[in-house]
Amino acid sequence: MIELNINGRTHAIDADPNTPLLYVLRDHLALSGAKFGCGLGQCGACTVMVDGQATFSCLTPISVLPGRRIKTVEGLGTIEQPGPLQRAFIDEQAAQCGYCIAGMIMRAQALLEKNPSPSEAEIRRHMMPNLCRCGTHMRILRAVRRAAERMRVAAAHEAKPSDS
Amino acid sequence: MNLRMILAGSMLLGVLALAGSIDRPLVAAAAEAPERASFDAALVAKGAELAAIGNCRSCHTQPGGAPFAGGLPLSTPFGTIHSTNITPDPDTGIGRWTGEDFLRAMHEGVDRAGRHLYPAFPYDHFTRMSALDVAAIYAFIMTRDPIRAEVPANRLRLPAGFRPAIAVWKALYFEPGEYRPDASRSATWNRGAYLVEGLAHCGACHTPRSALGGEIKRQDLGGGEAERWHASSLTETSPAPVPWSADALYDYLRRGHEQRHGIAAGPMAPVAHNLSGAAEDDVRAIAVYVASRMQRPASAPAAAADAVIASARERETDAASRVTSKNAASAVDGADVFAGACAGCHGAGPASPSAAPVALGLTTSVNAPDSRNAIHIVLEGLWPEPGAKGALMPGFAGELTDGQVIALIDYLRARFTDRPAWTDAPERVKEIRQAMQSEP
Numbered sequence: 001m002i003e004l005n006i007n008g009r010t011h012a013i014d015a016d017p018n019t020p021l022l023y024v025l026r027d028h029l030a031l032s033g034a035k036f037g038c039g040l041g042q043c044g045a046c047t048v049m050v051d052g053q054a055t056f057s058c059l060t061p062i063s064v065l066p067g068r069r070i071k072t073v074e075g076l077g078t079i080e081q082p083g084p085l086q087r088a089f090i091d092e093q094a095a096q097c098g099y100c101i102a103g104m105i106m107r108a109q110a111l112l113e114k115n116p117s118p119s120e121a122e123i124r125r126h127m128m129p130n131l132c133r134c135g136t137h138m139r140i141l142r143a144v145r146r147a148a149e150r151m152r153v154a155a156a157h158e159a160k161p162s163d164s
Numbered sequence: 165m166n167l168r169m170i171l172a173g174s175m176l177l178g179v180l181a182l183a184g185s186i187d188r189p190l191v192a193a194a195a196e197a198p199e200r201a202s203f204d205a206a207l208v209a210k211g212a213e214l215a216a217i218g219n220c221r222s223c224h225t226q227p228g229g230a231p232f233a234g235g236l237p238l239s240t241p242f243g244t245i246h247s248t249n250i251t252p253d254p255d256t257g258i259g260r261w262t263g264e265d266f267l268r269a270m271h272e273g274v275d276r277a278g279r280h281l282y283p284a285f286p287y288d289h290f291t292r293m294s295a296l297d298v299a300a301i302y303a304f305i306m307t308r309d310p311i312r313a314e315v316p317a318n319r320l321r322l323p324a325g326f327r328p329a330i331a332v333w334k335a336l337y338f339e340p341g342e343y344r345p346d347a348s349r350s351a352t353w354n355r356g357a358y359l360v361e362g363l364a365h366c367g368a369c370h371t372p373r374s375a376l377g378g379e380i381k382r383q384d385l386g387g388g389e390a391e392r393w394h395a396s397s398l399t400e401t402s403p404a405p406v407p408w409s410a411d412a413l414y415d416y417l418r419r420g421h422e423q424r425h426g427i428a429a430g431p432m433a434p435v436a437h438n439l440s441g442a443a444e445d446d447v448r449a450i451a452v453y454v455a456s457r458m459q460r461p462a463s464a465p466a467a468a469a470d471a472v473i474a475s476a477r478e479r480e481t482d483a484a485s486r487v488t489s490k491n492a493a494s495a496v497d498g499a500d501v502f503a504g505a506c507a508g509c510h511g512a513g514p515a516s517p518s519a520a521p522v523a524l525g526l527t528t529s530v531n532a533p534d535s536r537n538a539i540h541i542v543l544e545g546l547w548p549e550p551g552a553k554g555a556l557m558p559g560f561a562g563e564l565t566d567g568q569v570i571a572l573i574d575y576l577r578a579r580f581t582d583r584p585a586w587t588d589a590p591e592r593v594k595e596i597r598q599a600m601q602s603e604p
Contacts, residue, residue, distance in 0.1 A: 018504040040509055041558030053562030060563045061504020064496070068565075110562075121228050129558065 002062050006031070007075030017063035022046045024062055025072060033073035033102040037131075044130030047103035048072045054110035054129075073102040076109060084154070085109055088147035089140075096134035104130050108144045116152055120145075197262055200252070203303040211304025214297055216442040217450075218290075218363045220305075222434045223247045233257075233311040238284055239391075241377060243320035245284050253310035266302045267295055272340060273330075280330035282318075283337070283377070292343040292362030337378030352445075356453025359446060360385075366454075369395040369431065385457060387533070392599055393430040394536045396528050400460045403531040405472045405581075408458050413451035418444075420554055423520075424473065426527040427555045429546055430537065437549040476525030479580050480510065496568050498575025505560060506572075521557075525580040535573050535586040539596050542569055561600060566593045 001012045004021075006029065013024055020039075025031040025048070037045030039058045046058040049071040077083030082090065085105050095101045104127070111118055111126045118126070123144050132140060215221070224247045226235045234249035252259040258266070258276070265276040273287035274280060281287060290298070323329040343358040360366045369390035371379040379388075387397035396402060406412075406424045416422035420436035428436035439447050502510075510521050524530050529537040545559030564572065570589045577586055 017500055020504065042556055050562055055562040056558055059505050059508065059558065059560070061500065063500045063504055064564055064568050 002066060004062060004065055004070060005068065006070045007072060013062060015062065018061045020058050021048070021060045021062055021065060021070070022057035025057060031072050031074050034106075035099055035102060037099070037103075042131075043100070044103045044107060045100050047106045047130060049106055049110050052110060052113060054107040071106070071109075073105055076105065083109075084151050085112070085143070085147040088143040088150065092139050092143040092146060094136055094139040094143040096132075096136050100130060100132045100134075104132070104140050108147065111144075112148055112151060116155065117148060197252070197260055197306065200307055203307050207300050207303040208307050211300035211302070213441070213443045213446070214301050214363060215304050216438040217359060217446060218301065218365070219435050219438050220250070220301075221438065222431075223284075224250050230309070230311045230313065232305065232308055233313040234315045235313060237316070240284060242324035243318065245282055245318045245320065246315045247284075249311065249313050249315055250305055251308050251311040251313075252306045253312050256312050256314050257310060258305070259310055263299055263302050266305075267298050270298045270301075271295075273334065273338065279327055280334065282324075282330060283333060286365040286368045288338050288379070289362050289365035289368060291338075291340045292358065294342060297363065333376065333378065336376065350452075352449045352452050353456060355446065356449035356451070359450050360453050364450060366398065370398050385454075390431040392536065392596065393432075393540060394532055394534055395432075396532065398454050399457050402458050402528075403533060404528055405476065405526055405531055406469045407460065408455055410448070410451045410455040413455055414448050417451060418447050420549075420552075421522070423522060424526055426522050426529060427546055429529070430540055433549055437552055440552075473523070473526065476523040476580070479525050480523050496571040498571035498573075499579075501564065501568050501572040502575055502579075505563060509557075521555075524576060530576050530580050531583060534592070535577070535589045536592050536596070538573055538576060539569065539589065539592050542572060543593075543596060543600065561597070566590075566597065569593050 001014055002017065004011050004013055004024070006025070011029060013028055015024055015028065022034055022036060025034055026036070034048050034057050035045040036058060037043035041056040041059045044056070046056055047054050048057045049055060049069075050060065050065065051068050073086075077086050085108055089095065089101060089105060094104075107127060107130050108123075111123065115122065120141075123141060127140070127144070221231055223236055223238065224232045224234050226233070229235060230251070232249070232251045234247045236247045237244050238247065249257040251257040254260050261269075261276050268274055269276070269281060269285075270287060270290040270293060272291070273283065273285070318325070323332075343362055345354040346357070349357075367379055367385055367388075370385045370388050371381075372383050372386060372388045374380055380386075385398040386401060387399075388395045396404075402408065404425055408425065412422050412425060416425060416428065417436055417439045419440065420428040420433065510524055529541055532538070541557065542564070543559050543561040546555050546557040548554030548556060560569070570593055573589045573593075574585060577583065
């Protein structure tokens with residue numbers, strides 16, 4: 001048994017230690033946000049976060065994950081209450097077929113947690129590993145910028161009452 | 165060591181007194197730089213090909229910045245130095261420089277105002293170039309778009325921060341003078357030697373440096389370093405399991421990858437990318453010269469190379485040859501990490517038509533004297549140069565902890581080579597991670 005901490009909850013997993021995290025998420029835990037695209041770390045559809053960093057879950061065996069914090073798109077919000085990035089992707093209608101979107105959101109989440117005001121160049125460089133075959137990159141970039149702005153406003157709002 | 169430092173110190177003090185007087189004045193202060201339109205198109209085209217060999221763009225351009233506008237911070241043991249703007253902007257670039265000023269900078273390491281230039285600009289190599297080739301590069305540079313861009317001030321520790329101190333460095337390490345051909349060698353070999361020693365300045369990274377930052381001539385091309393990467397030996401001490409041939413080197417330099425040796429990575433990636441735009445004959449000449457420098461005294465016959473390749477392929481596919489390398493600190497088995505994270509591409513049979521990795525046992529990085537390059541590639545992956553096609557390997561910085569990377573690195577060495585284990589992986593992983601965080 002291997003214990004994994006996913007979206008703040010601990011799961012005991014009975015699987016071969018070499019099993020990719022992606023398979024465990026989808027087949028054992030029914031967390032089907034992350035997608036299987038290429039299985040080679042070349043497309044980013046499987047991106048999740050491990051200890052705050054965007055990570056290809058198709059290339060990450062569960063043997064390397066005990067004691068680490070895994071976050072998936074399901075951990076960012078719900079249908080009723082989407083998180084800021086999810087909200088921004090909906091507002092910008094950034095999905096066409098939607099297959100890459102969970103990965104895009106998780107890669108963007110890793111960026112915004114570390115750097116709340118990224119420049120356009122920083123966003124583009126950071127998002128580079130993730131591909132969208134429909135070609136909605138421009139909308140995806142807009143959604144990331146919109147989410148960053150919203151998160152900054154929310155943070156400023158939160159900070160204000162304690163200041164005054 | 166003590167003696168050497170005392171010697172260096174006293175020389176430093178002695179020569180410092182003279183240093184001011186070694187600075188040269190402006191040459192032909194009244195002369196004007198030629199008009200852009202006055203340059204001969206053929207000379208400009210030749211200059212473009214030569215500038216690609218000189219890799220000028222890599223240092224004189226910031227990531228995402230205008231080409232040749234400078235500002236790239238270069239960290240040296242003596243502090244941070246910024247590359248200069250070499251576009252023909254009259255105020256912030258070299259727009260007022262005459263051909264004579266430019267030749268003097270390349271041959272003597274002195275700027276237009278007569279100040280000594282820092283040897284991060286490798287004039288100790290460019291001094292070997294013919295005046296004609298320098299003139300072609302001048303024509304190319306002076307016909308680029310002028311970009312107005314001030315370069316940030318250098319942050320250097322004393323005495324390096326004191327410019328006349330460069331005179332001391334020059335007295336110790338700088339031997340001016342053009343390349344002298346070796347009459348016993350072919351024209352191609354001589355062209356290659358001329359380029360390698362001069363314009364291409366291969367030794368700037370591939371030759372080890374002394375404590376004062378000068379190339380150690382008796383270990384010319386014997387392996388050095390660049391931006392925290394190991395720059396392989398280009399001599400008979402090359403770690404490549406299959407000896408490099410001129411053809412293999414040509415493919416590597418021109419295309420950035422070679423199926424029996426590896427992929428140009430780190431600071432070598434832009435070099436190979438630039439060489440794809442250089443004159444074919446010049447790249448071939450470089451390959452011929454470097455291959456001759458690498459020749460081992462008793463050259464291994466072709467059959468031996470075939471055996472090395474067969475063995476590397478076998479290690480790639482043979483799951484029974486698994487070596488355990490338990491890392492005590494993290495209790496991680498490198499074989500498990502490899503099986504889960506790497507074997508999808510680096511395993512038995514091609515994973516997909518698009519994944520055809522070089523057999524790990526043949527790669528220079530896994531056979532190198534230290535673990536730096538292998539760690540760089542595991543953490544950062546391999547990415548094609550912007551706008552170019554090439555190998556793509558994802559980095560594993562997010563997937564793997566330090567302990568897991570160390571276990572994996574030790575496992576790669578043990579499984580894919582017969583060389584002694586690396587002992588430097590723990591400190592290297594820490595260093596490279598730190599560098600990745602400070603320059604994302």
